Amino acid sequence: xxxxxxxxxxxxxxxxxxxxxxxxxxxxxxxxxxxxxxxxxxxxxxxxxxxxxxxxxxxxxxxxxxxxxxxxxxxxxxxxxxxxxxxxxxxxxxxxxxxxxxxxxxxxxxx
Amino acid sequence: xxxxxxxxxxxxxxxxxxxxxxxxxxxxxxxxxxxxxxxxxxxxxxxxxxxxxxxxxxxxxxxxxxxxxxxxxxxxxxxxxxxxxxxxxxxxxxxxxxxxxxxxxxxxxxxxxxxxxxx
Numbered sequence: 001x002x003x004x005x006x007x008x009x010x011x012x013x014x015x016x017x018x019x020x021x022x023x024x025x026x027x028x029x030x031x032x033x034x035x036x037x038x039x040x041x042x043x044x045x046x047x048x049x050x051x052x053x054x055x056x057x058x059x060x061x062x063x064x065x066x067x068x069x070x071x072x073x074x075x076x077x078x079x080x081x082x083x084x085x086x087x088x089x090x091x092x093x094x095x096x097x098x099x100x101x102x103x104x105x106x107x108x109x110x111x
Numbered sequence: 112x113x114x115x116x117x118x119x120x121x122x123x124x125x126x127x128x129x130x131x132x133x134x135x136x137x138x139x140x141x142x143x144x145x146x147x148x149x150x151x152x153x154x155x156x157x158x159x160x161x162x163x164x165x166x167x168x169x170x171x172x173x174x175x176x177x178x179x180x181x182x183x184x185x186x187x188x189x190x191x192x193x194x195x196x197x198x199x200x201x202x203x204x205x206x207x208x209x210x211x212x213x214x215x216x217x218x219x220x221x222x223x224x225x226x227x228x229x230x
Contacts (some may be wrong), residue, residue, distance in 0.1 A: 042202060098170070
């Protein structure tokens with residue numbers, strides 16, 4: 001079945017850029033998403049990208065999609081302590097309604 | 112309400128007991144999903160409801176799990192004869208899928224989850 005893989009942990013210093021990577025297997029993916037989960041809270045959509053796009057920028061967030069390699073990344077510029085959370089990559093395959101999520105990357109921002 | 116509401120937020124039960132978890136989606140959202148988040152794991156899809164269509168139950172891990180959605184709104188996830196491996200956070204999400212007024216980006220709006228602990 002479809003699979004989404006992420007590294008489990010990333011630690012950066014405040015003010016640095018963070019890059020969280022994700023790979024997926026479904027070549028029919030139509031939309032790819034980044035969700036953020038803060039402690040004790042549900043997931044919130046950060047940003048998404050349609051599969052015919054290579055890049056999407058939204059303020060401090062940059063999403064890069066390499067469809068050939070099935071690789072998605074999220075770059076957070078000027079990372080702040082408030083960015084500490086778990087970041088989930090997710091994809092939706094063509095004809096499927098349920099999103100397939102990765103296991104999440106825990107981002108720790110050190111002051 | 113303004114967001115997806117789930118109850119209870121925490122549930123501790125003994126092995127073998129049945130539990131019911133409730134989800135109240137965002138008003139007007141036609142699609143409703145249940146996911147399970149186990150410690151250190153990603154989100155595991157359980158079941159999907161869309162309008163009056165038959166639900167997609169392909170993610171339910173065993174026949175001890177069932178869910179229903181009454182009146183196209185509130186949903187209840189039932190776990191019978193709970194086992195310790197059922198311990199997890201059960202997340203509900205809803206979306207505007209099927210709306211012709213908005214682009215179908217598939218954004219899911221999540222509740223805060225129900226944390227189930229089976230002793």
